[in-house]
Amino acid sequence: DQQVKQNSPSLSVQEGRISILNCDYTNSMFDYFLWYKKYPAEGPTFLISISSIKDKNEDGRFTVFLNKSAKHLSLHIVPSQPGDSAVYFCAARAPGTSGSRLTFGEGTQLTVNP
Amino acid sequence: ETGVTQSPTHLIKTRGQQVTLRCSSQSGHNTVSWYQQALGQGPQFIFQYYREEENGRGNFPPRFSGLQFPNYSSELNVNALELDDSALYLCASSLVAGGTGELFFGEGSRLTVL
Numbered sequence: 001d002q003q004v005k006q007n008s009p010s011l012s013v014q015e016g017r018i019s020i021l022n023c024d025y026t027n028s029m030f031d032y033f034l035w036y037k038k039y040p041a042e043g044p045t046f047l048i049s050i051s052s053i054k055d056k057n058e059d060g061r062f063t064v065f066l067n068k069s070a071k072h073l074s075l076h077i078v079p080s081q082p083g084d085s086a087v088y089f090c091a092a093r094a095p096g097t098s099g100s101r102l103t104f105g106e107g108t109q110l111t112v113n114p
Numbered sequence: 115e116t117g118v119t120q121s122p123t124h125l126i127k128t129r130g131q132q133v134t135l136r137c138s139s140q141s142g143h144n145t146v147s148w149y150q151q152a153l154g155q156g157p158q159f160i161f162q163y164y165r166e167e168e169n170g171r172g173n174f175p176p177r178f179s180g181l182q183f184p185n186y187s188s189e190l191n192v193n194a195l196e197l198d199d200s201a202l203y204l205c206a207s208s209l210v211a212g213g214t215g216e217l218f219f220g221e222g223s224r225l226t227v228l
Contacts, residue, residue: 036219043220043222046216089156091156100146100159100206101147101159101162101170102157105156106155106156107155
């Protein structure tokens with residue numbers, strides 16, 4: 001039962017353009033959503049999060065949008081930079097669970113070409 | 115401020131053996147969680163420790179066990195290794211057990227079971 005899904009295993013964009021990474025979920029009880037970024041041979045690093053009571057959160061070049069009715073969230077990176085090339089994981093937390101119990105998607109490999 | 119460190123980084127075991135993986139939490143963090151990341155998949159929650167007690171567990175059998183020590187370092191033990199246990203094992207620390215999912219991950223221990 002894959003409660004968090006990232007249907008695109010990979011995405012390639014040109015430097016300076018927008019990158020849009022998508023994530024779908026099935027559990028309507030999730031109350032917090034996060035994006036993590038992972039470089040090879042490193043652990044995932046936290047990027048940005050959004051509470052289920054909001055529909056948008058912005059942090060510099062990164063914006064996360066949440067559409068609860070569609071059970072869909074997306075991460076926008078603009079402008080994209082070559083250093084953004086990494087695997088991006090969408091993750092979600094259900095209320096009543098420990099704060100570090102996250103359900104992750106499969107990840108999307110983003111490649112930003114110079 | 116030191117980050118999360120894990121050891122060993124790579125190891126090879128044979129089926130039926132036992133393995134112990136170690137994690138040193140980020141300074142000041144009192145909660146540690148362990149995740150298993152199989153090839154091509156997102157991390158899967160194994161369990162969480164807070165104040166030396168397990169307080170959350172994912173869908174993993176009892177042969178996966180852990181410890182958290184007074185200095186907040188942690189161990190993951192896996193008994194009776196199976197081929198499917200081959201994966202990257204990630205340790206993550208956070209400040210509080212009921213936080214919002216912002217975890218600090220180590221670089222992982224890659225286990226290969228032959």
